[in-house]
Amino acid sequence: MTRDSDGRAVIRQLSAGEVMEILHIRRLIEVEAAGLAAEQGSVADELSEIRETLVRFREGCHPAPSEHMTIDDRLHVEIARMASNRVLTGIIVDLKLRTRMFDMAVVPDRFEPGCIEHIAIIDAISAHDRERAREAMQLHIDNVRNSIIERLRRFC
Numbered sequence: 001m002t003r004d005s006d007g008r009a010v011i012r013q014l015s016a017g018e019v020m021e022i023l024h025i026r027r028l029i030e031v032e033a034a035g036l037a038a039e040q041g042s043v044a045d046e047l048s049e050i051r052e053t054l055v056r057f058r059e060g061c062h063p064a065p066s067e068h069m070t071i072d073d074r075l076h077v078e079i080a081r082m083a084s085n086r087v088l089t090g091i092i093v094d095l096k097l098r099t100r101m102f103d104m105a106v107v108p109d110r111f112e113p114g115c116i117e118h119i120a121i122i123d124a125i126s127a128h129d130r131e132r133a134r135e136a137m138q139l140h141i142d143n144v145r146n147s148i149i150e151r152l153r154r155f156c
Contacts, residue, residue: 016152019099020145026095027141029088030076034121034137037082038130046078051122054115068111069100075118079125079137099148110147117143 053071057063063071076096080089117140124132 019148022095022098023141023145023148026092026099027138027145029091029095030079030141031134031138033080033083033085033088033092034125034133035130036084037079038125038128038133040082040084040128043126044078044082046074047082047122047125050075050078051119054119054122058112058115058119062111072114072118075122079121082125110144113143114140 050071057068057071073096077089077093080092083089117136121133121136121140124136
């Protein structure tokens with residue numbers, strides 16, 4: 001967000017290229033964060049709560065887009081926090097905010113696959129399986145990217 005000449009907040013829109021660049025960086029750092037989180041000795045209660053919520057979503061308790069976005073943010077931030085790197089966490093939070101325009105309301109076909117992918121990430125971290133956690137996060141970010149590309153193609 002920037003300010004115009006009168007001091008009013010102005011939100012700059014991202015180009016499709018910038019969104020793809022952000023997703024590329026998210027892929028790099030969130031894959032690493034998932035691997036680091038899996039290496040930690042204990043799994044946060046927060047991950048267990050998020051998993052329970054995702055299972056409820058899959059069982060038919062479909063949330064409002066804002067509720068889904070909140071759970072998505074909580075998951076990605078908790079994984080970054082578990083990686084025990086404050087700088088990494090800050091970058092992930094910032095990049096997630098920048099790509100928030102592509103939430104469930106804009107890309108609704110990502111809801112079900114996203115829940116499945118998130119559960120797979122949590123399960124891999126809970127099993128302390130570094131490689132599986134990394135692969136699950138990579139698949140998730142790749143699928144998000146592909147869905148956004150498909151959505152953008154529909155507008156072109």
